[in-house]
Amino acid sequence: MDSILITGTAGFIGFHLAKRYLTEGIEVIGYDNVNDYYGTKIKEDRLAILSGIGGHHFIKGDLQDKEKVFSVFRDHGFDKVCHLAAQAGVRYSLTNPHAYIDSNLIGFMNILEACRKFDRDHLVYASSSSVYGGNTNYPFSVEDNVDKPISLYAATKKSNELMAHVYSHLFGIRMTGLRFFTVYGPYGRPDMALFLFTRAITEGKPINVFNHGRMERDFTYIDDIVDGVMRSIERPFPYEVFNLGNNSPVQLEYFISVIERELGMKAKKNYMDIQPGDVPKTYADIDITKEKLGWSPKTSIEEGIRRFIQWYREYYMI
Numbered sequence: 001m002d003s004i005l006i007t008g009t010a011g012f013i014g015f016h017l018a019k020r021y022l023t024e025g026i027e028v029i030g031y032d033n034v035n036d037y038y039g040t041k042i043k044e045d046r047l048a049i050l051s052g053i054g055g056h057h058f059i060k061g062d063l064q065d066k067e068k069v070f071s072v073f074r075d076h077g078f079d080k081v082c083h084l085a086a087q088a089g090v091r092y093s094l095t096n097p098h099a100y101i102d103s104n105l106i107g108f109m110n111i112l113e114a115c116r117k118f119d120r121d122h123l124v125y126a127s128s129s130s131v132y133g134g135n136t137n138y139p140f141s142v143e144d145n146v147d148k149p150i151s152l153y154a155a156t157k158k159s160n161e162l163m164a165h166v167y168s169h170l171f172g173i174r175m176t177g178l179r180f181f182t183v184y185g186p187y188g189r190p191d192m193a194l195f196l197f198t199r200a201i202t203e204g205k206p207i208n209v210f211n212h213g214r215m216e217r218d219f220t221y222i223d224d225i226v227d228g229v230m231r232s233i234e235r236p237f238p239y240e241v242f243n244l245g246n247n248s249p250v251q252l253e254y255f256i257s258v259i260e261r262e263l264g265m266k267a268k269k270n271y272m273d274i275q276p277g278d279v280p281k282t283y284a285d286i287d288i289t290k291e292k293l294g295w296s297p298k299t300s301i302e303e304g305i306r307r308f309i310q311w312y313r314e315y316y317m318i
């Protein structure tokens with residue numbers, strides 16, 4: 001492979017994936033609208049790092065701009081497509097539903113059509129563990145029924161899997177959907193728990209502990225995710241959906257205690273009810289991912305949080 005299109009290179013996962021390919025000498029065509037769902041400074045900083053490595057051809061554009069998306073496919077000879085740009089976040093989908101329809105349905109449709117029109121034969125795209133909704137059949141298997149999402153975000157991700165199936169069936173484009181489970185690490189998303197907690201604790205502010213601490217998440221470290229995405233790009237299947245999760249759920253109270261230990265500071269906890277749309281526990285069954293991609297996660301939560309806090313201290317000069 002000489003080159004790849006990655007959408008969402010200003011975003012958390014897209015940045016790390018692009019960085020890895022660039023350091024291996026593979027050209028990356030990046031596409032992102034650099035929107036302000038969260039502060040754009042971290043997005044600009046990620047893009048600056050990528051341009052510092054070299055080989056990142058960045059195009060600022062919106063997924064909804066069909067002609068622009070088509071021109072990217074027409075004008076660049078990339079071999080592979082990895083579609084990560086999307087409106088992420090469960091809670092935001094309760095107040096800004098249209099952002100999810102625009103980016104995750106119309107935007108996704110434009111990527112599918114571009115693959116068809118411009119003869120790309122494999123698409124890897126981001127789905128989410130949120131498609132499992134209120135499933136209590138642990139661990140979550142890709143063979144489970146996921147017809148009952150409990151947030152619009154989850155509904156758009158499940159829809160992506162359905163749309164991808166149609167394009168695989170009708171046009172023979174190979175499709176790999178990746179259900180990511182709570183990804184964390186350096187240059188992570190400021191709207192997610194690890195970032196929010198770290199910031200609040202260092203500023204002496206209280207943290208919101210939802211479901212009175214009775215939450216569990218299968219936190220998955222970014223380097224493991226990048227490894228899984230790369231494997232899925234290297235190994236196309238006619239149609240597959242894979243879980244990329246740590247297969248080891250962590251209780252929220254323990255998660256907070258590891259952050260406290262790394263920071264050497266105590267959190268002020270504000271216990272609250274579970275938020276609408278949130279699921280109490282996520283837990284990935286990764287047997288099929290292991291078998292078909294040869295992937296398994298390597299990073300413990302303690303090691304991952306240690307690396308995040310180390311980065312956070314350097315980035316914010318604390």
Ligand SMILES: NC(=O)c1ccc[n+]([C@@H]2O[C@H](COP(=O)([O-])OP(=O)(O)OC[C@H]3O[C@@H](n4cnc5c(N)ncnc54)[C@H](O)[C@@H]3O)[C@@H](O)[C@H]2O)c1
Pocket residue numbers: 007008009010011012013014031032033034035043061062063064083084085086087088089102103107126127128129179180181182183184189
């Ligand atoms: N981080 C996680 O824990 C997690 C979990 C499950 C699924 N996902 C999915 O993985 C993908 C990457 O997530 P992330 O954590 O890197 O999120 P992110 O928000 O950091 O990155 C997404 C990027 O997409 C861009 N984008 C959004 N809408 C766009 C549009 N209409 N046109 C062009 N660019 C647009 C944003 O500017 C952003 O830079 C997303 O599809 C997300 O839904 C992430």
